Amino acid sequence: MIDHLIAILILTGCFFCLVAAIGLLRLPDALIRMHAATKAGTLGAGLILAAVAVFFADIGTILRTVLVLVFLFLTAPVAAHLIGRAAYRSGIKLCPRTVVDHLEEDIAKKARREKL
Numbered sequence: 331m332i333d334h335l336i337a338i339l340i341l342t343g344c345f346f347c348l349v350a351a352i353g354l355l356r357l358p359d360a361l362i363r364m365h366a367a368t369k370a371g372t373l374g375a376g377l378i379l380a381a382v383a384v385f386f387a388d389i390g391t392i393l394r395t396v397l398v399l400v401f402l403f404l405t406a407p408v409a410a411h412l413i414g415r416a417a418y419r420s421g422i423k424l425c426p427r428t429v430v431d432h433l434e435e436d437i438a439k440k441a442r443r444e445k446l
Contacts, residue, residue, distance in 0.1 A: 336381045343377030346370045358425040361414050368410040372402055 353366025376399055383395040418433055 332384065336385050339377050339381035339384065343374045343381065346374030346377065348374075350374060358427070360417050360422050362425065364410050364414055364417075368406050372406045375402060 347370070350367050350370035353370060354363050357363045357366055379395050379399055379402075383392045386392075415433070424431065
């Protein structure tokens with residue numbers, strides 16, 4: 331029964347990693363690609379790490395796995411946000427279908443306030 335759970339966790343994790351990889355290839359601009367990589371990639375890696383913890387089932391491995399998962403879930407969104415802002419400010423082109431650009435509005439407001 332445990333072997334089936336481990337197999338399901340690994341296969342599901344691999345599926346999400348595959349979805350992240352396909353998203354990197356197929357999505358239209360850097361910001362959307364980064365979203366796919368962080369969301370699906372983090373979930374895939376988390377499921378594979380959960381399978382490792384279930385397979386070894388000793389307290390040391392479980393503790394290390396939990397610490398890696400916490401680190402991964404805390405740092406991936408923050409890093410993606412900062413990389414996205416840096417990419418935007420460096421002048422990457424957004425997808426033509428982008429309707430609202432909130433960051434451009436915020437930057438314009440900040441520039442107007444600094445002029446005053």
